[in-house]
Amino acid sequence: MTKKLSFKDYLFIGSMLFGLFFGAGNLIFPVHLGQEAGAATFWANLGFLVTGIGLPFLGVIAIGVSKSSGVYELAKRINQTYAMVFTILLYLVIGPFFALPRLATTSFEIGLAPFIDPSRQTLYLAIFSIVFFVLAWWFSRKPTKILDYVGKFLNPAFLVLLGALLLLAFWNPLGSVNQAPIQPNYQEHAFFTGFTQGYNTLDALAALAFGIIIVTTIQNMGVTKPAEIAKDTIKSGAISIILMGIIYTLLAYLGAMSLGSFALSENGG
Template sequence: MNKKLGMKDYVFVGSMLFGLFFGAGNLIFPVHMGQLAGQNVFWANIGFLITGIGLPFLGVIAMGVSNSASVYDLSSRVNKHYAKLFTILLYLVIGPFFALPRLATTSYEIGIAPLVSSGNQRLALALFSIAFFALAWFYSKKPSKIIVYVGKVLNPIFLLTLGVLLVLAFINPIGSVSDMPVQASYQTQAFSNGFLEGYNTLDALAALAFGVVIISTLRNMGVTKPKDIAVDTIRSGVLSMVLMGVIYSLLAYMGAKSLGAFEISENGGIALAQLSHYYLGQGGSLLLALIVISACLKTAIGLVTSFSETFIELFPSRSYAFFIAVASILPAVFANVGLTNIIDFSIPVLMFIYPLAMVLIILTLINPLFKGYQSVYFWTTAFTLLAATVDALNASLWREAAWIQWIVNAADQVLPLFQYGMGWLLPAILGFFVGYAIAVTRRHHTQVQFT
């Protein structure tokens, strides 16, 4: 029997979705962007919101309307072999290699490091990482309880504590945004830099993973009809994304105002620690520790759960218990390289996989317009893959190599928007038309139809 959800149900599911999304990057990147943008924070924030909440919302909708059971199922519209590689890479990025260790490191650097002497930082980070992922592992053992752990417990704690800091920052501002300096990269490209900064939240990638969690949660609540699942997913997503947009904007403006008393920090975690201490002294450090640990722990639970549920489908010879152990142990190790290093290492990978995820999401949403031709999925993705590879090389640690410079310079000459990190857009459009032309000229072609 199909259940009709009430407003209370939507609030709980929306709260869970917000809780899953809003983790480490969601706290630190808007603040740091605000510091860099200064008085241009408005346009930087608009760009950030497009990739920070617009694309994740489209990802959640795509999972809902396509009635896909997993990221692998959705990306199989391109090609079965591609789907497996894409799914593995996506979950490694939002799982043990980047997003998960960043959650622990951000929690430590913002909430714990200010309370630890300089000589004991390494040991304290190691011990904290072990404790953090031990908790994430424990709460991931029962994925059916995630709505309780995240939506009804950790998320309300996070919102209440963060609300205290935001209210103080806007009641007693350090300075006026209109007086704040603008860094060189944000003087003429505030919007595009904000757009690219939104990549760092990883939320467009996480949307594909968390969309599956939402669908599973709705089914557990008694919603069984595909149409109702799609509608309820969208309604819950609206509540979550509106709340995220408001908090992102407040954090960005708080970062811009902070320049009235502080220099631009190495990362947003340091800026948040400075601001909390400025307003509440030692008590501010304790409050911020509670804010960031609750924020990051709830997202870690969601990521460990979704990583493990996906990998058990891809590799059924292993158990769910095995994968939650892997998803907890590996990031506990990687967390010890430091927040700034994790961010630096992740950028080229994000520049590669983000365009692929965005193209998949957009094609899924407009599937009826091109009759679901499989060749459209394939060729659009193939053309995007080439451009995304160049973007990744341009952002890599080896970008000064002569052969990479030659490729980058050539791409800059022929690809519009390449200098803004969106050189994949024209190839994606060309691939779409190539795929469509191939489909309509064939006598037999494969179509992807949604139920």
């Protein structure tokens, strides 16, 4: 008999999915968008949310509803050659080609770069990247523990720290959003500019890979009926998407307010 998941189960799975989605780009892109959009942050952020959380949600739904066991099986419904090419390109994009390099560079840019002589940053970035990925490899040696690390420990700690930062930022704002200057690329069609920026998170692609993890987790919890798995995937995904949308919005407004005390950043870091 298939198990009925509780709200606590949905919350755990949704939190886990949020931890998988929320990477380096998810932290810096909304802040940078807010800095560039300035007083037009509302419309720019709205466009960002459509592609930044709307498309990933559709990706998770697609995996749950299609009852696919992986990206390759889902894409194979078009044809086998397409499925092979699409799957390889997808994992290269969300892996070594784009997503993985910016994990180390974002951490370095935020945590160490302000305290290092610019002339020596290349060397220190190389050393930092080696240490960073060795630690990442060490933690990923036991795949069954990754979800526990993310869902039970890393993600709650991150949310507490980020929540404290946002609380302080809005309690004592650095500037006014309404008076923040709007950069040229957001002065017209702010919504559509934000819409295109939302693709930079890569979550629209990652959702197809992460959706499989969610389906597997739900199955491991005792849910066996395909229809129930699809419903539980959608419910869990909705929790994650709502949480991401709130954080994206707060980060975007934080970026706009920061112009009261800080210059426009080069990359959001």
